[in-house]
Amino acid sequence: xxxxxxxxxxxxxxxxxxxxxxxxxxxxxxxxxxxxxxxxxxxxxxxxxxxxxxxxxxxxxxxxxxxxxxxxxxxxxxxxxxxxxxxxxxxxxxxxxxxxxxxxxxxxxxxxxxxxxxxxxxxxx
Amino acid sequence: xxxxxxxxxxxxxxxxxxxxxxxxxxxxxxxxxxxxxxxxxxxxxxxxxxxxxxxxxxxxxxxxxxxxxxxxxxxxxxxxxxxxxxxxxxxxxxxxxxxxxxxxxxx
Numbered sequence: 001x002x003x004x005x006x007x008x009x010x011x012x013x014x015x016x017x018x019x020x021x022x023x024x025x026x027x028x029x030x031x032x033x034x035x036x037x038x039x040x041x042x043x044x045x046x047x048x049x050x051x052x053x054x055x056x057x058x059x060x061x062x063x064x065x066x067x068x069x070x071x072x073x074x075x076x077x078x079x080x081x082x083x084x085x086x087x088x089x090x091x092x093x094x095x096x097x098x099x100x101x102x103x104x105x106x107x108x109x110x111x112x113x114x115x116x117x118x119x120x121x122x123x124x125x
Numbered sequence: 126x127x128x129x130x131x132x133x134x135x136x137x138x139x140x141x142x143x144x145x146x147x148x149x150x151x152x153x154x155x156x157x158x159x160x161x162x163x164x165x166x167x168x169x170x171x172x173x174x175x176x177x178x179x180x181x182x183x184x185x186x187x188x189x190x191x192x193x194x195x196x197x198x199x200x201x202x203x204x205x206x207x208x209x210x211x212x213x214x215x216x217x218x219x220x221x222x223x224x225x226x227x228x229x230x231x232x
Contacts, residue, residue: 044212044223044224044225044226045169045212045214045223045226046223047220047221047222047223064219065220066219066220067126067220068220100168100169108156108157108174108175108178108216109174109175109178111159111171111174111175111214111216112159112161112169112171112214112216113171113180115168115169116168117168118168
C-alpha cells in the first residue's frame with residue numbers, strides 16, 4: 001500500500017488549502033477509512049478527519065471531522081482516480097504544518113498502518 | 126475530546142537501558158491505543174496497536190501494556206536506532222487524539 005500527497009506547498013492567508021492523496025496497492029472503495037493528519041511544532045500530531053467510500057444506508061461517502069476544524073474542512077473521494085482529497089478554507093499561519101494522508105480501519109491490526117510521506121504546507125503571503 | 130497526557134516529554138537514556146513512556150487517557154478507552162515512533166524528517170511508524178499488540182516486523186524489545194486508563198510503552202535493551210520521538214494515539218472516540226510526544230535522547 002502506498003499513499004502519496006500532492007498539492008501546493010504555499011498558500012496565502014485566508015486562501016484555500018487543497019491536497020490530494022493518490023492511493024496504490026489498495027482501493028479507496030475497500031473497507032478502510034481514508035484519513036488526514038497534520039503535524040506542526042505548536043500543535044503536535046492532529047487528526048483532521050476521515051472518509052469512507054459509502055454510508056451504511058446510502059452510497060454517499062461517510063465523513064468524520066475534528067470539531068475544531070469541521071467548519072473549514074471538506075474531505076472528498078474520487079473513486080475513478082483512486083484518490084481522496086482535503087480542502088481547508090480560510091487558512092492562517094496556524095495551519096502551517098506537514099500534512100499526511102493515512103489509511104485507517106475499524107480493525108485494530110490496521111489502525112493508522114500506512115502513511116504517505118507527508119507534504120509541508122506553509123501559509124504565508 | 127479525549128485527552129492523552131503523555132509523559133515524560135523528553136528523556137535521556139543509554140544503550141542497553143530499559144525505558145517506559147506513559148500515556149494517560151482522560152477517560153476509559155478500553156484497549157484503543159496505538160504507539161508510534163518518529164525519527165527526524167520521517168513518517169510516524171506504528172509499533173503497537175490495541176494497547177499491547179506488536180506490529181509485524183517491530184523488534185520484541187518493544188512492548189505495550191495497559192492499567193485502567195494508563196498506557197505504557199516499554200523499550201528494553203535500548204539500541205542506537207531507538208532514539209526517536211514516540212507518540213500514543215487513542216482510537217476509541219472521535220476526534221482521535223495523539224499524545225504530545227516523548228523525545229528519547231542518548232545520554
